[in-house]
Amino acid sequence: MPALHLHHAHSWEVSPRDAIAIQKRLAPLVREEPLDFDALDTVGGLDVSVRGDQVRAAIVVLRLADLVVIDQAIWEGPVAFPYVPGLLSFREIPAVIPALEQLRALPDGLMLDAQGYAHPRRFGLACHLGVLLDRPALGVAKTILVGRHGALAEPKGSTADLVHHGEVVGQALRTREGVKPVFVSIGHRVTLADAVALTLRLALRYKLPEPTRLAHRLSYKGAL
């Protein structure tokens, strides 16, 4: 695939303070809009694992029609930014970009194993990558970064608003009965309702939806 062209590109060699300034500058660019499911042929799951001083980004692209894996990629390199709650994108995106460039084509939608809008500055990893690629993106996190939610019913598909500072920033979604929920939030160019619908549709028999689940296996184990 040709070199990736990023919108609003910026340096990744920044201090935590500069990183926060960049997030505040780009956060207003996030757009919440309906997802055109008819134009969504492929969805890419992305995940990053860390081993010592090495990071490994993995991407698995699924065809929505039959959920068949049609492409995948891995990129490994040195850790360049520490894990700082709220600044995860500066640790993972530098590894995700080169992995994306190995794909035959960019997937129509991106599903991240992280938060999107449910972030202290409303600009989590899913928002950041979505804005840079100007593509639909959503975050499906395993645990909460910010916000709280009320009781969640037991059946698969049950939801509860994730609220932070009085604002609904995401939704707790039960993707499997009897299992802790995942936390869905918009990344870019998608509505929260559509993000939840897509996540539920891609959650087959595990807590995590297929794109993210497979990407996690690929980055952690090195193979599917």
Next chain:
DNA sequence: GCGACAG
């Protein structure tokens, strides 16, 4: 100042 804190 204290506690929380995606991966």
Next chain:
DNA sequence: ATCTTGTCGC
């Protein structure tokens, strides 16, 4: 995230 075996339950 990562370190790690067995074990409870559908």
